Amino acid sequence: MLVSYKWLKEYVDLDGYEADVLAEKITRSGIEVESVEVRNEGITGVVIGHVLEREQHPDADKLNKCLVDIGEEEPVQIICGAPNVEKGQKVAVAKTGAVLPGNFKIKRAKLRGEESNGMICSLQELGMEGKLVPKEYAEGIFVFPSDAVPGEDALRALNLDDQVLELGLTPNRSDCLSMLGVAHEVAAILDRSVRYPELSYHAEAEKASDAVSITIEDKEANPYYAAKIIRNVTIAPSPLWMQTRLMAAGIRPHNNVVDITNFVLLEYGQPLHAFDLDKFGSSEVVIRKAKEGEKIVTLDDQERELKSSHLVITNGSVPQAIAGVMGGADSEVQSDTKNILLESAYFDGQTVRQASKDHGLRSEASARFEKGVDPNRVLPAAERAAQLMALYAGGEVLDGTAEEKHKDWEPAVISISAGKIESVLGMEISAEDVGSIFRRLGFKTDRNEDVFTVTIPTRRGDITIEEDLVEEAARLYGYDNIPSTLPVTESVPGMLTEYQSKRRKVRRYLEGAGLYQAITYSLTGKDKAAKYALNETELTELSLPMSEDRSVLRLSLLPHLIDVLRHNLARQTDQAAVYEIGSVYLSNGKENRPSEREHAAGAITGLWLSQPWQGEKKPADFYVLKGILEGLFDQLGLEEKMIFKQAKREGMHPGRTAEVFLNGELAGFIGQLHPSVQKQNDLTDTYVFELDLTKLMEADSEGVSYSVIPRFPGITRDIALVTSKETAAGDLRSAIIAAGGKLLKEVSVFDVYEGDRLEEGKKSIAFSLKYMDPERTLTDEEVAASYSKIMKAAEEKFGAVLRG
Template identity: 40%
Template sequence: MRVSFNWLKEYVDIDVSPAALAESLTLAGLAVEGMEEPGKEIEKVFTGKIIKIDTHPNADKLVICQVSLGGEEQTQIVTGATNVREGQVVPVAVVGAKLAGGLTIKKAKLRGVESRGMLCSGAELGMDPDILPEEQQHGIMILSADTPVGVDVKPLLGLDDIIMELELTPNRGDCMSMLGVAREVAALLQKPLKMPAVQLSEIPPELQDRVRVDIDDADLCRRYVARLLKNVKIGPSPAWMQQRLRAAGVRPISNVVDVTNYVMLEMGQPMHAFDYDKLQDGHIIVRRAASGETIISLDKAERKLVSDMLVIADPGGPVAVAGVMGGLESEVMEDTTAVLLESAYFKPISVRRTSRDLGLRSESSSRFEKGIDITGCLRAADRAAALLQDMGAADTVDLVVDNYPEPAVEKTVLLRPDRVNQYLDTDLTTAEISKLLTRLHFKVQEDHNGLLVHIPGYRPDISIEVDLIEEVARLYGYKNVKNTLPTGVITQGSRTVAQRLALKVKDFLARSGFKEVITYSFMNNRVFDRVGLPKEHRYRNAVQLQNPLSEEQAVMRTLLFPGLLEVLQRNSNRRLKDGAVFELGRVFYPRAGEILPKEVPMLAAAVTGFTPGSWNTQPVSMDFYYLKGCLDTLLAYVGIKDVSYRPATDIFGSHPGRTAKVLAGDVELGVIGELHPDVQESYDLTQRVVAMELNFHRLIQVASTSKKYHPLPKYPGVERDLAIVVRQDIPSQQIIDKIYQHGGDILRDVQVFDIYRGAQFASDQHSMAFALKFQAVDRTLTDEEVAYKTDAIMEALQRDFGAILRQ
């Protein structure tokens, strides 16, 4: 499919370069195999009018032409072309002009007569001779008489265009039309699609006007539209239409034939024009060929037909091979005054078989083979009639027959957003998916099961859900889909990535002094009140059991850590005040319209009291910093980097100012914090409790098993301690980030090793001490270098946080 960039801009406001558009189309599945610039080499070629032609005094086959280029002076050009006539407008290459193939025009003498230029043929302008009228294929290119003189021929002939050659897959028959490609471009660029307007002014039919269409084989022809045109004036089509046809590789013939080809290229609907007066009684019969029937096709070859071929006939016999080529007997000629336009839908497999058996392929057959829009037949006939009417070539009669035995039913396909994300490994919302499909002019309705997508007639290739998922992927962008290698079980009994990571996490926590527990997946609704969950919170929307064993197990859990609090409460009631427990389990969320809930794996842990002491170690308080330290080590153990903590005030059940969200880059893994005293009291726990709950599925996504090793440093490091007094409301992470920012590339590590509050500080201030390690990879650092960086760090802390160096 040859696509003219200039023609395409009529339907879409394209604001990108042709190369960028070609790349976007290729990435969207419409491969652009090549790009052609027809007039790239051509310079200084203008339109000229031949004023006078004289015979050459010294050569019988040469003539001397006096050519006007719009000014008062005339240019003398000697040519051997036999088709030049006085008054013609032709392309003229002046001295210094460049033509296709690198030819440069110079002043010359031909048999003693000076020639200051050259009259150009289509081939010399880089045009394929096959797309030129027969009389111009081997001579000078003749332009229409109303062509302005002295203008550049490149825009006039479409040589300033860029042609994209699309390599389409068999399922994308909709893109064998300019509007089909424009629809894709509009969707990719998120621009509106400008459809061509169709305005008809019909004249009433006369008594002798009659059109009848009988479809004898409706299994091979599902629709046939016939429209009558009268007062037809056969002549050349407008220059702009010829230009577009040539850009698409089609040779202009006459206005009627050119319009049928133009509509086919524009809308993807093949059409045919019959000389109405050569049809018996205006009667069209669509039937299978009779055994032994023959037809002389438009290429003047006699074709023998067989019984499984579909033909268009009148009562006297075949007048066209359906979907392949018309017959010579009903061809539109120069004396034609009435035309019957055909716009039909033929079964793709029938056209393909007929085309193959006859050894005859055409632009029409290639489109029918891939499947056309059955709903667009009448629209295409009206478009062709309107074009002929607008150029004054015909009058449209208010007589159209639309034989449509079984109107097509619009297909509706259910698309489930979760299935889209499962196939594409994306996180697209329902609204985002709907917006992508709407850009393709699909009608989308939300349903309790997903999205109901109404498939337009121009997309017969879409019939099931995965077809729509492919459309979402194309518009979302294949390059935006995560570049992940496929994973799967290679040998029987092997563990998945999630299973291996789960075992790794459990093993780490067990070796860190935590006890694994397994709690019930069911709980009581009162748990939501005990943990301080707001009345309208989404976690209260739990899956209700129809027949629970007891009220204590009436709903499926949406949170994991309340089960751990019950474990700590049970142990506390048995005088086991200290404890550290964890659970890796699932929570359950209801899904609208689904019987089974959504299951999400979660990791929860809770600590209270002190660690066990021994003869040489003191018990350590299991407070917020203890659990945070365990979590930091765990995340580093499973290869999660860029971990940060952000203060959180809206987390239910937590102590104000002692709760944080846990993030890995931009991914929120979960929360960690000390329980609110009210929640602690509701569980009868006498000691402070710190808990965390992480989304294990997200943890799997950001975890990494790869390890990176660095060589041991060759040069010694320098350690410095920095103690400052700052406000208590400034997070330590902000201070650490600032230290790294001003420490430069020689600052290797920053650690907080002391936080102190005392009477010597204001009530809203405290002291923080940091251990800084400086080290260079190429030299031993001097005290002056370290002192300079330390002073720069302190100056930044004083400026941005009001920090004071502690003496």
């Protein structure tokens, strides 16, 4: 929620509190202010100018020579390239010496031989986002109303001398999705009162209920619907002050009628929609569930197919809007609109959320309905919009409201004692302080000794139980005022469990190997959740997700680690190596909680070793990552129980991927991302692994054993075996170890060859064999006997022969 400081001052007295101080107080009370934007930061010397004359530049087809009154003794000549500049306009002028965003300084200059003393500015050049600029000025300069005074501060006229607070609201605080809601919050913090707009206008003799009728078929999804009728409006731009407030809140102005509905949306938090009554198609408004396959063209000119779960506003036969999400193009307010049907309603949040999700439409209206609007502001918001349409669109408001209502919303009533608040907070807080807090919040309170009976206004739908009132008391009393105390209790020396100790060892090893720890969300989107999963299982979906990207629990850590790599490489790093230890969630059916298993995953890309002083650069590859895992298994005492086997997995390179087995059971995988995945994520060659850490931790590990340094020399033999290309070096190594006997201490691969010197389909694998006996010197005969057994086993199991 973007909150204009100047706009907020109209509802609550902010004297003595600048925007940054106010932001600090709001944050300390429980709502985070993510940023405070100074809208005119770095801009100086911009005034309103009056274009007295405009003529074509003599030497440039796309330039205009303008004589502009900027409130000084003499008008100045300015060369302007905007296509819409005309004589008589009031425009924003950056005078000579002015500074625009980006430290762009305006100097006196000559353009094609003509002197230019300043610059006529567009809104974009004054720092406004292009998507917020009214469409008529999107490709040119902005034109002020005719009553603007030359020489006055253009930034003040454009409301750019304002500061905007960005509130990071949690879903339960939907009351602060409006200026009045924020005003209530600030008034409670500062102990000041809230000023509501006065609602008064002239109503015509004709009644709105005679002009249209309301019929609600689905009373659960739409318990209340109200409609105001405004006749003979004149469609024109809205007042400049309204346009600038909408832009400060992140909404593009359109015309006076549409801007008024958006203004009231921001002011009251109640979504409204204006239909062109003459294009609506009837005098009957019917709210019903859509028919399966029914279609509507929405305001974004997209044809959308409806489902039977979607609620629609119809003219008795044809849908004119998707309730709470977006209106239809057929009854859109346009330049020739004369009569308005103004909708204000209470729609069920879940129904709106489902329609918004199905159509991929997120609007300011749907965001508020989904989180909950104040049902008792539905009608006042419609009255406020009717008042503004009468004032700024010349509309004639019909008497009363056409409505249908099937529910009354009564305020919640909660009783709580000061003692209860003290016991929960663990601190002393007087009953007087508690009563003062409830008064500041605008809650009606009856007190009987230290027991308070609190009536909660419907605007605060998040307060339903005693504990909610405890939280309100704590945050307004001040979290900083809650004393820090140590618990008085018996204690025992702490220690890590075996599992915790092993997990810490894993973390320290991976960091020592050069990987940086990453922490990513456990929630992800359906498109990512099952990618790279070790276990195939159903997804665990959230019933009330924050967004589509955070709607299910993850089955793998890798998708988000890939995002981390992409983020880092996009910022001009030439290497990235990260790991994460976190949980994945295996479904046990929709009625049961998912099983939680801890995984460890890592990803490396770019240069693995780059030491300028050594003059060496080594790119990451499969064997770098495999070496890291082998070192990890050694740390855990599992090296002899782990086996790597070549495999194919979705999303991985078909020839550079291996599965990792622990005692014959799948425990993870390692390999290179598939080239298509790398290209999609703008990555160079990237290697990843994911391990079931829970399985590794629970496995029996070899204890650390001591062996004396041998006093007798060992004997080393090299052997090169020619075998089929399909033979895995690991399988051949295992056979050598099994046949070599107890004197064979080490077997390692030092060369693999495939080439013209070998027949088709064959490869040569060379091993180094190390023999040793700590008690004596070995003889050549003993080594030769072992060597023969190795050759025999290799030939019988793999058809391997000694390379000539």
